[in-house]
Amino acid sequence: MKNARQILGIGLMALTLSSAYGCELKTKKTESLIAHAIANNEKEANNTVKIALLLDTSNSMDGLINQAKAQLWDIVNKFTHAKCGNEARPKLQIALYQYGNDDLSSREGYIQQVLDFSGDLDEISEKLFSLTTNGGEEYCGEVIQTSLKQLDWGKNADNLKMIFIAGNEPFTQGKLNYKDAVTNAKEKDVVVNTIFCGNYDQGVNTDWKNGAKLTGGEYIAIDHNRQVVHIDTPYDEVIIKLNSKLNKTYVSYGALGTVNMNKQSRQDYNALEMEEAVAVKRAVSKSSRMYNNASWDLVDAIEDDKIEISDIADEDLPEELKDKSDAEITSYIEEKKSERVKIQKEIQELNSKREAYISENQKESTKGELENAMLEAIKRQAKKKNYTWE
Template sequence: MRNIKNILKSGFLALAIAAPIACEANTKKQEPTVLLAEAKSTKPSKQYVKIALLLDTSNSMDGLINQAKAQLWDIVNEFSYARCGNDSRPLLQIALYEYGNDNLSSREGYIRQVIGFISSDLDEISEKLFSLTTNGGEEYCGQVIHTSLRQLDWGKNKDDLKMIFIAGNEPFTQGKLDYKDAALQAKEKDVIVNTIFCGNYEQGISTHWKKGAQLTGGDYMAIDHNRQVVHIDTPYDDVIIQLNARLNNTYISYGHAGARKKAMQVAQDDNAVELEEAVAVKRAVSKSTGLYNNSSWDLVDASEDAEFDVSKLEKDELPEELKGKSSREIEKFIESKKVERARIQKEIQELNAKREAYMAKHQKEEAGELENAMITAIKAQAAKKNYSWK
């Protein structure tokens, strides 16, 4: 039997920005990604949505980065409504690249993979987004697309929805690698390239951003990346934030990474609050859904797997409140936290329904530029693979 410490090291997001959403190719019940007492020998086939977000982090892109930080949770929450043809959920994976920044290596084309495809660690995606800084540089669109196609595991399942979103404001033709060659590589991997020009719509067309999307059947969009998103405050926000604090107390950290991951959870709550209270509310809503899963370090999420075995846990890696406890006592403690979590998540969901109704009454749309562009493209392209939003 594998040592559970090794399994903890390999357990993961994730973002997919993913707490996975999972659309299985058959109608069997989805099996969550969890900490296992013993690894499974086989896994059921699942359908994935894989999104690589390529962000220009040159000097002029501060507004774009701020929109990405503010709207990550809107995009995640939107996916909580996604369904496959058999009414199950697709598994969301998000990768993040930055390009066009002088702080990056010129040998690598001023390109850096910030985080690869992951399945559930939304906190890590948030942490990486908040770590991004801008600095002037050369923006090589063709090269960053090529790099993401080469480095990421896109898989070979034709039923998966594979998408690149590249955002920037310099000509799409910069760099030694031709964007047309990158588009051909994308088509070979069944990856759709969507382009988001940060500026005037016609200027994006004249600098080949539209052509870059058309070559793979993707969408071309232009946004005002400096637009301030106007969030609507509601009477339910403060209560949801208070519930979020109680929700955090239901997480039981375990293993070498447990304490660090739990601290990251709180740090990303703080980042959201500092950005704007409404962003913290949206993050709390994400944490109340199945998209937010921490089975690699939290015993409650890990215990959802049928093969989870308390007796196999390494006692020296238990949190202080469980050290010296019997297996039965640990099981009872985990179960109590599970029940408490489910109750809090249900309260958040109920309050969010009221919050959304309040926002709909006071303003028809709150969505930001980046979020609008991405969700519009995702829904249109997902429909071709029998996805729906309910």
Template sequence: MKKHRKILTTSFLCLSLTMGYSCELKPKNGNATIIAQAVAPIAENTKSNTVKIALLLDTSNSMDGLINQAKSQLWDIVNEFTHAKCGNDGRPELQIAIYQYGNDDLSSREGYIQQVLNFSSDLDEISEKLFSLRTNGGEEYCGEVIQTSLRQLEWGKNPDNLKMIFIAGNEPFTQGKLNYKDAASNAKEKDIIINTIYCGNYQQGVQSDWKSGALLTGGEYMAIDHNREIVHIKTPYDDVILKLNTKLNGTYISYGALGISKMEMQTSQDNNAMELEEAVAVKRAVSKSSRLYNNKNWDLVDAYEDKDFDVNGIKESELPEVLQGKSKKEIASYIESKKIERKKIQKEIQDLHAKRETYIVTNAKDNSSGELENAMLRAIKKQAKVKNYNWE
């Protein structure tokens, strides 16, 4: 069987990497969180920095070990980029899109390519889509999937934004009717960097043009050992963080048409992480306590932080039962109480996370970090410097 599932791993890394944002050198106003739906493109916000990352994942045949590694490392990368900031101390926004290619279950008319997720900043949605991927044999057309993402996604024209493609696989980069060099040329015109991840021997990837595919746009070529097993270190702080995560979920107040389904998604992604390994669930909990986990499109506490949000504009039928029949003052007071509770829990998690990291460094082993994670972070940080990024 082919090793394309390695690609999935890569995708996860890429997702996290996306969390590193591009920065404007001059301060600009505007801090609105971008919420994307899988079915519609997001209008460009020219007043705030945004990192746009498209993950192009080969889902032909099986590579469960790599996929699981990617799923678990997603939260490592998210947590790494929690502290990313621009030169003007701004905090950029993150959007991630996901494509799968090379799967026999996909339409041959579309070149065995499918958009799984349009640009989105919803971490739960990104996680859900990654967990939904299934592998099957097929033809892998790298040039065509790159060109498809260039054509279908709204990349925008803001020169301050960081725009990146991460494509992963292990078949020759030259397959398909569309020449990858033409796709790379089109990407360069749009100021989009293509990074390639070959799952296998470094030299073999070079010989099959994966390195060439990256260098044409100034991107990074990486080769990884997808079979490397990651050993997660259990710490004395894990159980406490997981209990705090349960309390954290209790601070969310759903509203609108998306409310109930999004709360269910939050829980299901907690469960997905836990099924992989307890340590992964802990890392996800840490991500949920960061600024990158924002759900203002369905949670009243996050929405309340938005200066343009007016709680009085919410219909009573769109409120949870606990707030129906309450006065506007009572609703505002309830939201404020949950806001205070959430901030307290998030701080507790972050404090424990710092202690946990110290414990892990002290007890780390050679295989306690993933090759995908390391490779992606190196590429992201290198390219982010051009956009004036730095890490606290």
């Protein structure tokens, strides 16, 4: 039955692709569209935004890492409202590299891929919180080149593909000329944005601006040590309580179900440890379409047609569903889905009031430096790919 739905879906996609194919703007013949849809299955059915974060984790970068941990959710929440030119909603994938850390291999240029492209928000958060700083040599050209080689950027010219590299040493360090790396990025249609942690003119004089300019990217200088001022609102505590209720709507399955459910809880804890406002932003992300856990949660998996109830072995089910009939399991999942939708709606409604409260009470100068830098660059570059923002 599932195969039949997939075949039918591919046929419908071919008929309606001009209005449902992400931000794809080019006209193609129907015959080639069918072949393309079959070859790429679901992967190309929705437009995907790919962002690689290349973070300097040398001694002086603790402030940068803390900003990245705190402001990840602002970036995710911004993409919740993104639309492609034909009203389709894009997916978001983030990859993470660290460089310039003495704990990394000198043979690898003090560079490490911390996370391949992933849309798993808990995994992204987990990897960010795993970063620590320590000394090091900072080779910007080499880390850009490494990310271009290792990551699957895809060949769809209509997708938005971006690198954000942040650091505070000259962009010219290392044996590999950064100009070769950014030229390679341009050939792959990847925009390189550079974030210099320090004085604007110093970043210009050490080629951070030129590194961005060569791909049409943006150069930004930030004070990475500046404390982000979060505005407490009357809605925060309620949203955090709703987040706890939201977690109870997840139904783990498979070998890694329990592991990932625990990861979800740990990342809630990490966010709350940073600051209550960060926990609130994470809860808002979890109430949005961006937070999908079909790989381990039965509610999302069945909603996305990733699995059939009849195909799940009894040992892969949580204790409360073992030895239950398919009908009983289906009823249980539907109940959890209904609860989740209700809670997510409550969080979104409260967040609208929260954002209005913040707008009235927050000065522009109190916003996060990294957040401002990335969101402004993303919006400007996304516009070129026919994105709009609600």
